Amino acid sequence: MPPDKKVVVIGAGISGLTSAYLLDKEGFDVTVLEQKDAVGGSIESYFDNGFLFDRGPNSALETTPLISKLIEELELKEQFVYANKKGNRRYILRDNQLFALPMSPPAFIKTKLFSTKAKLRLFAEPFIKRSSDGYYQSIAEFVTRRLGKEFLDYAINPFVAGVYAGNPEDLSVKSAFPKLFALEEEYGGLIVGTIRSIRKRKKRKEQSKQSAKMLSFIDGMQVLPEAIKISLGEKVNLSSPVISVKRTTEGKYGVVYSHGNQQFTILTDIVLSTAPAYKAADLFGLFDDRLRRHLNEIYYPPVLVLYLGYKTEDVGQPLDGFGFLIPSKEKKSFLGAIWSSVIFPNRAEEDKAAFTLFIGGSRNPGFADKDENDVINIARGEFEEIMKITGSPVYTSKRFWQKAIPQYTIGYVEHENYFDHFEKDNKGIFLSGNYRGGISVGDCIKNAEIVVNKIKSL
Ligand SMILES: Cc1cc2nc3c(=O)[nH]c(=O)nc-3n(C[C@H](O)[C@H](O)[C@H](O)COP(=O)(O)OP(=O)(O)OC[C@H]3O[C@@H](n4cnc5c(N)ncnc54)[C@H](O)[C@@H]3O)c2cc1C
Numbered sequence: 001m002p003p004d005k006k007v008v009v010i011g012a013g014i015s016g017l018t019s020a021y022l023l024d025k026e027g028f029d030v031t032v033l034e035q036k037d038a039v040g041g042s043i044e045s046y047f048d049n050g051f052l053f054d055r056g057p058n059s060a061l062e063t064t065p066l067i068s069k070l071i072e073e074l075e076l077k078e079q080f081v082y083a084n085k086k087g088n089r090r091y092i093l094r095d096n097q098l099f100a101l102p103m104s105p106p107a108f109i110k111t112k113l114f115s116t117k118a119k120l121r122l123f124a125e126p127f128i129k130r131s132s133d134g135y136y137q138s139i140a141e142f143v144t145r146r147l148g149k150e151f152l153d154y155a156i157n158p159f160v161a162g163v164y165a166g167n168p169e170d171l172s173v174k175s176a177f178p179k180l181f182a183l184e185e186e187y188g189g190l191i192v193g194t195i196r197s198i199r200k201r202k203k204r205k206e207q208s209k210q211s212a213k214m215l216s217f218i219d220g221m222q223v224l225p226e227a228i229k230i231s232l233g234e235k236v237n238l239s240s241p242v243i244s245v246k247r248t249t250e251g252k253y254g255v256v257y258s259h260g261n262q263q264f265t266i267l268t269d270i271v272l273s274t275a276p277a278y279k280a281a282d283l284f285g286l287f288d289d290r291l292r293r294h295l296n297e298i299y300y301p302p303v304l305v306l307y308l309g310y311k312t313e314d315v316g317q318p319l320d321g322f323g324f325l326i327p328s329k330e331k332k333s334f335l336g337a338i339w340s341s342v343i344f345p346n347r348a349e350e351d352k353a354a355f356t357l358f359i360g361g362s363r364n365p366g367f368a369d370k371d372e373n374d375v376i377n378i379a380r381g382e383f384e385e386i387m388k389i390t391g392s393p394v395y396t397s398k399r400f401w402q403k404a405i406p407q408y409t410i411g412y413v414e415h416e417n418y419f420d421h422f423e424k425d426n427k428g429i430f431l432s433g434n435y436r437g438g439i440s441v442g443d444c445i446k447n448a449e450i451v452v453n454k455i456k457s458l
Pocket of ligand 1: 010011012013014015016033034035036039040041042043055056057058059060061240241242243274275276279303305401404405432433434435439440441442444
C-alpha cells in the first residue's frame with residue numbers, strides 16, 4: 001500500500017478515468033475533476049429515435065489485457081460485444097468503386113485495388129535499407145520508400161485518415177506509428193519484422209493493432225466510462241472545471257476549480273492532467289512558458305461526424321463489412337464511413353441501417369468555415385452514390401468536434417522530450433492523455449497503466 005497520498009486527476013475521459021480507477025485500487029486518495037456534466041470526454045454515445053450514435057470513437061481495439069480486466073472487474077460482460085466478423089472486411093474507394101482491402105497473401109495477389117506494378121514492388125521491401133532520421137520522417141516518406149507510392153496512396157493515406165483524421169505527409173512515422181517504425185529499426189524491414197514480432201507478441205500475450213479484436217458495448221462506447229464513474233462514486237466531480245494549479249509553500253499543489261458559482265481549492269501531493277494539450281497549456285503555462293508553447297503547438301484539426309440512418313431496403317451496396325475509407329486522390333468531401341449497424345448490435349432497428357461519416361480532419365480543415373448544411377449535403381450525396389442508396393435518410397444527426405484528435409506531426413519528439421523534462425523538474429505533476437503515447441482508446445488505457453506506475457514510483 002502506498003502512503004495515503006492525494007492525487008487530483010484533471011479530466012474524466014478514458015485516460016483520466018482509467019488512471020483514477022487504477023490509482024484508487026492502489027490505495028491513493030483520488031479526486032477526479034471534469035469540466036463537463038458527463039464523463040467520457042471524446043466518448044459520447046447518444047440514443048435517439050431507435051438509433052444509437054457513437055459521436056466519438058465507435059469501437060476500441062483490444063490491444064492490452066487491461067481492457068478485458070476492466071470489463072471483468074466492472075461487471076460489463078453482458079454489455080461487452082466484439083465486432084461482427086463481417087467487420088474484418090474493410091473497403092477502400094478507388095475510381096468510385098469499393099474494393100475490399102486484401103487481408104491475406106492470396107487475396108493480395110488477386111485484388112484489383114493495387115496494380116501489378118504496385119504488387120511486384122512489395123518484393124523489393126525486404127532489401128530496402130533502414131533510414132537514419134526516424135524522428136523527422138513522415139509516414140508518407142517512410143511508406144513510399146519501403147512499399148512504393150501506390151501503397152501510400154491506396155492503403156496508408158486512407159488508413160491515416162481513418163485513425164488520425166490526418167495527413168500522411170504531416171505525421172511523424174516514429175511518433176504516430178511507433179510500432180511500424182520499430183519493425184524497420186529492430187528487424188530491418190516490415191515483412192520480416194511483422195512475422196518475427198507476431199511470435200514475440202504471442203509470448204507477451206499482447207495483440208498488434210492489425211490482429212487485435214475490435215470491441216464495443218451494446219449501449220455504445222460510453223458504457224465503459226460510465227461504469228468507471230459508478231465504481232469511483234463521489235470521487236468523480238462533474239461540472240467542475242479546473243481553473244488553475246499552483247505550487248504551495250508546503251511542497252504540495254493547490255488545484256483551483258469551480259462548481260456552480262463557487263470556487264474551491266484542493267491541496268494535493270500529485271496532479272495528473274489528462275486534459276487536452278491546449279487546455280493543459282493554460283493550466284501549467286505559469287509553471288513554464290516553454291511547456292505552454294509545446295502544448296499549444298499541438299494541432300487538433302476539426303472533424304464533423306455525420307450520422308445517417310436509412311431503410312435497409314434502400315441500400316444497394318451489400319452490407320458485409322466495417323465500412324470504407326477514401327484515399328485523398330479520390331477527391332471526395334469526406335474521409336470515409338463506418339457501417340455502424342453492421343458491426344455492432346443495437347445501433348438501429350431491424351429494418352434500418354446506420355452509418356457514421358467523418359468529414360474534415362487535417363486533410364480538409366477548411367470545411368469548418370463553410371456553410372454546414374452545404375458540407376453535409378455534398379457528403380451525403382457522394383455517400384449515397386457510392387452506397388447505391390435510392391431513398392432519403394430516415395434519420396440524420398451530427399457532432400462537430402472543433403478540436404478532434406491531436407496530430408503527432410514531424411518533430412513531435414521535441415514535444416515528447418519536453419514533457420519528460422517538465423515532469424522531472426516539477427515533481428508530482430504528470431501530463432497524460434491522448435497527446436502522449438497514442439490516440440486510440442486502447443492506447444489511452446495502456447498509457448493510464450504506465451502513468452500510474454510512474455506515480456507509484458515517485
Ligand atoms: C470523432 C472521433 C472519433 C474517434 N474514433 C476512435 C475510434 O473509433 N477508436 C479509437 O480507439 N479512438 C478513436 N478516437 C480517439 C479517442 O476517442 C480519443 O483519443 C480518446 O477517447 C481520448 O481520451 P482522453 O481521456 O485522453 O481525452 P478526452 O476524451 O479528450 O478527455 C479529456 C477530458 O478532460 C476534460 N477537461 C478539459 N479541460 C478541463 C479542465 N480545465 N478541468 C477539468 N476537465 C477538463 C474534458 O472535458 C474531457 O472530458 C476518436 C476521437 C474522435 C474525436
